[in-house]
Amino acid sequence: MDLILISSIILTLTLPVHCGKILVFPHEGSHWVNMNVLIQELHSRGHQVTVIRALDSWYISETSPHYVSMTVPFSLGGDDEFYSSFISRQLQIKRERQSAWTRFRLDMDLKDRFSEMHRKICEMVIYIIESDPALLERIKRADFDLMLTDPANGGGVVLARYLNLPLVFNVRWTVHGEAHFAIAPSPLSYVPFPLSQLTDDMTFLQRTYNVLFYTLRMFLYRRIVGPHYAALCDRYFGPDLDYFELFQAADIWLMRVDFVFEFPRPTMPNVVYIGGFQCKPAKALPVDLEEFVQSSGEHGVIIMSLGTLVAQLPRDIADEIAAAFAQLPQKVIWRYTGERPSTLGNNTLLVNWLPQNDLLGHAKTKVFVSHGGTNGIFEAIYHGVPLVGLPLVFDQDDNISKMRHKGVAKAVDIATIDRGIFKDALEEVINEPSYRTNMQKLSVLHRDTPLNPLDSALFWMEFVMKHRGAAHLRTDSYKMPWYSYYCVDVVVFLVLIVSFVVFIVFKVIGCLCCWLCAKRKRAKQD
Structure with a gap:
C-alpha cells in the first residue's frame, strides 16, 4: 500500500500540467470587479496572470496574491471624483428641472471626458511599445498564451494585435456601446438599443425611435473614440485596417449577460454567456x-x-x-x-x-x-x-x-x-x-444551466490557449462592406436584370405592335 501511495504521488507530480500565461489589460471602475473574479479563478487553476496597470490606477492594486502587475509609468489621470461629481450634477439638474441645454452641456462634458480617457489609453499603448523598451521586452519574453481584456477601452485590443496574441473579451460594452451590436446581427425591429428603455415588442413609433436612437448613438461613439484608435492603428498597422475590425476579430466574447435579463436576440458561435458568473452561494455573515x-x-x-x-x-x-x-x-x-x-x-x-x-x-x-x-x-x-x-x-x-x-x-x-x-x-x-x-x-x-457561468468562462479561455485561438467560431462578415453584408448589391443586380428583361419584353412587344400596324396599313392601301 505504501508503494502504491508513493507511486501515485510521483505520477501526480510528474504528469504535465497545462497552465497558461495570460496577459490582462483591464478597464477601471466596476469593470475591474468583474475582471478580478476571473483572475482569481484563473490563478486558482494554476495559470500565471499578469495585469497591465497605469501608475495612478485607482482600483487595480499593484500587489496581489493572484496576479503579477506590470505598472506602466504613465498617468491616465483617472479617478472616481469626476464620476461622483458628474452624478451629483446630473442629479441636481433633474431635481431643479433645469433646461435641456444645461443637461446637453453636461452630456458633452461626459463625452469630452470619455474622449480624453480613450486618448490617454492610446498614449499609454504608444508608451509601452515605443518609450519603454525594457517593459516591451519583458512582455515579449514572457511568451503569453492569451490576451484577456475588457473592450470598454481598446488598449488591450491593439496590444494583442501588435503582440499577435489570441484575444478573449470579458465584455458587456465595447468602445461603440453594447457588445452584441458589434458582433451579432441586431435587427432594430425587435432588438432594442441599450439605454432606449424599450422592449422587444415595439410599436411603429417605438421602432422609429429605436432606429433614430441607434443612429445617433453610433455616430457619437465613433466621434468620441474613432480619431484616437484610428490614428493608433494607422501608426502600427497601416491605413487600410479599420480599428473596429480588431474588436470584431476577437476569438471569444465572454458576455456578462443572461437571457433572464436580456431580451431574446440573435447571437454568434463565439459569444459565451456568463451573466452572473460572480454570483455564488451565500456565506455566513459576521x-x-x-x-x-x-x-x-x-x-x-x-x-x-x-x-x-x-x-x-x-x-x-x-x-x-x-x-x-x-x-x-x-x-x-x-x-x-x-x-x-x-x-x-x-x-x-x-x-x-x-x-x-x-x-x-x-x-x-x-x-x-x-x-x-x-x-x-x-x-x-x-x-x-x-x-x-x-x-x-x-x-x-x-x-x-x-x-x-x-x-x-x-x-x-x-x-x-x-x-x-x-x-x-x-x-x-x-x-x-x-x-x-x-x-x-x-x-x-x-x-438551471449545464455548466456554471464561471466554469464556462474558464473552459473557453483554456480552449483558446490550447488551440491558439478559435477561428472556426469566428465569422469574417465584419470585413464585408455594408452593401454586401445586407445584399444591397445583389438586390440592385437582380432589379437591374428584371428591369432589363422587362425592358426587352416591352421593346419586343412594341416592335411587334409597330410591325402589325404597318402591315395593316399596307393591307388597307392595297
Whole structure:
C-alpha cells in the first residue's frame, strides 16, 4: 500500500500540467470587479496572470496574491471624483428641472471626458511599445498564451494585435456601446438599443425611435473614440485596417449577460454567456451583522447599496430615504458613508461596506434597493430577491426598466423622491407576492444551466490557449462592406436584370405592335 501511495504521488507530480500565461489589460471602475473574479479563478487553476496597470490606477492594486502587475509609468489621470461629481450634477439638474441645454452641456462634458480617457489609453499603448523598451521586452519574453481584456477601452485590443496574441473579451460594452451590436446581427425591429428603455415588442413609433436612437448613438461613439484608435492603428498597422475590425476579430466574447435579463436576440458561435458568473452561494455573515438580521424577526431586512461610485447623497434626499425606512417594520442595512441623516430610525444600520452577495442570499432579506448596476442585479436574480430601483446614470435606467418589464422591480426617480413615494414602493414590493414569485422564477431559470457561468468562462479561455485561438467560431462578415453584408448589391443586380428583361419584353412587344400596324396599313392601301 505504501508503494502504491508513493507511486501515485510521483505520477501526480510528474504528469504535465497545462497552465497558461495570460496577459490582462483591464478597464477601471466596476469593470475591474468583474475582471478580478476571473483572475482569481484563473490563478486558482494554476495559470500565471499578469495585469497591465497605469501608475495612478485607482482600483487595480499593484500587489496581489493572484496576479503579477506590470505598472506602466504613465498617468491616465483617472479617478472616481469626476464620476461622483458628474452624478451629483446630473442629479441636481433633474431635481431643479433645469433646461435641456444645461443637461446637453453636461452630456458633452461626459463625452469630452470619455474622449480624453480613450486618448490617454492610446498614449499609454504608444508608451509601452515605443518609450519603454525594457517593459516591451519583458512582455515579449514572457511568451503569453492569451490576451484577456475588457473592450470598454481598446488598449488591450491593439496590444494583442501588435503582440499577435489570441484575444478573449470579458465584455458587456465595447468602445461603440453594447457588445452584441458589434458582433451579432441586431435587427432594430425587435432588438432594442441599450439605454432606449424599450422592449422587444415595439410599436411603429417605438421602432422609429429605436432606429433614430441607434443612429445617433453610433455616430457619437465613433466621434468620441474613432480619431484616437484610428490614428493608433494607422501608426502600427497601416491605413487600410479599420480599428473596429480588431474588436470584431476577437476569438471569444465572454458576455456578462443572461437571457433572464436580456431580451431574446440573435447571437454568434463565439459569444459565451456568463451573466452572473460572480454570483455564488451565500456565506455566513459576521456575528454582529447576523445578530442584527435575526433581530428583524418575521419582518425581515432591506438591503440598500448604490454601487461603488455613490456612497453618499444630497442631505435632503438621504433624510427622505431614512425617514421612509424609519416608518417600516423591517430592519435596514444601508451602505452609506455620508453624513448621518437626521431622520435615521433605530431600525437602520449604516455601514461603510457590506457583504452584498451574502446578505442577498440570507433567508430574511425581503428587498434590495439598488442603483441598477448589472453586478447587483445578477446577484439579486441569483438569490431571488426583488428590487426597488433608484437608477442614476449610464445604463442603470435601462437595466431597471428590463427588470420592471419582467415584473420583479419597482423604479423610483431619485430626483423627485420623498418619504411617501419611497415607502409606498418598498411596501408594494415587499407585500405584493408577485414580485418575489417572478424573481424566484428568474432565479430558477438562471441557475438551471449545464455548466456554471464561471466554469464556462474558464473552459473557453483554456480552449483558446490550447488551440491558439478559435477561428472556426469566428465569422469574417465584419470585413464585408455594408452593401454586401445586407445584399444591397445583389438586390440592385437582380432589379437591374428584371428591369432589363422587362425592358426587352416591352421593346419586343412594341416592335411587334409597330410591325402589325404597318402591315395593316399596307393591307388597307392595297
